[in-house]
Amino acid sequence: ELWLFCTGSPILILFPNGLVLLADLKVDCGRDSVTLRWGAAQSQMDTSLLRLGGCYPSSISAGEAMFQVEFSDCNFSRLVTGDTLMYMNELIYMSGPKAQLKSFSHPVVCAYERPADWAPRMFDPVFHTYGEGDLVFHMELMKDDFSGPHLSREYPLGSFIHISAAVEQMGHQPLLLLLEECVATTTPELQSEGPVHPIITNKGCLVASKNSKFEPRQKTSEIRLSLQAFKFAVGKEVYIHCNLLAWDPSGLDTSKKACHYVKGHGWALLDDPYHSTLCGCCDSSCEPWKTSGIASGKHGSTQSAVLIGPLVITDNSPA
Incomplete structure (x- = not known):
């Protein structure tokens, strides 16, 4: 049985120039995919500049962005430790050099209970990597x-x-x-x-x-x-x-x-x-x-x- 590690709380980010960004990040982890919703109160933020790993938002609106992606995309990394299987990535904001709101990143994690019969595929790492x-x-x-x-x-x-x-x-x-x-x-x-x-x-x-x-x-x-x-x-x-x-x-x-x-x-x-x-x-x-x-x-x-x-x-x- 899978269990999900999801976030849905306000995020406070402080930049060197004193600018504060307050936003809501909600992550809904599926079996093979994730839906991420970002909502920012700051009107000067261009949500089209958000990236999840290497992926663009699936949809954007004023102050909001949503990603609906599979773990096989967007450069997710997979980590297995003990009984836990985790998929990890970063939500990145890439602002322009003169923008008031500077670039930042925030971790995104989906964690699951490791299935009893799960084992990594055996393959020649050179061939696939x-x-x-x-x-x-x-x-x-x-x-x-x-x-x-x-x-x-x-x-x-x-x-x-x-x-x-x-x-x-x-x-x-x-x-x-x-x-x-x-x-x-x-x-x-x-x-x-x-x-x-x-x-x-x-x-x-x-x-x-x-x-x-x-x-x-x-x-x-x-x-x-x-x-x-x-x-x-x-x-x-x-x-x-x-x-x-x-x-x-x-x-x-x-x-x-x-x-x-x-x-x-x-x-x-x-x-x-x-x-x-x-x-x-x-x-x-x-x-x-x-x-x-x-x-x-x-x-x-x-x-x-x-x-x-x-x-x-x-x-x-x-x-």
């Missing part, structure tokens, strides 16, 4: 709200092409899915000759259009892209080729990232806006940091080339 096993990658065209596959393959010029990519993590540690490179062509094969339209270049820089963007993540193992239909091979069949990369969420650098352009702010890092300096190379050439100590053998690089299409971009404007 470093992602050297087979992974299954998916990519498809989606409806505007990403609720299902897009039924039409025609996109008027200027409309948005919504793309979802995902990796099935199987028994691996939590993986962060990135779109490393994407191009559009008029053939299902990448050829040395023929027109090519760059979409994502420079190891994760979305360059196709300043109006295109990565959508907030729902899961670390999924990435969503809203791509404005571009003037390329109008009226012809278009194919989109992408190189997908499954990576350790803690191992981002200039060659492992997801960057898009935000009007008025410049290049922004999807997964951690505070480290958007990683995107500073998007207008030049992105190379790994030599001092970062990051290597594919350590952080688990697993790649796959994926193709979607054909789709057709139409131009109905008067000649």
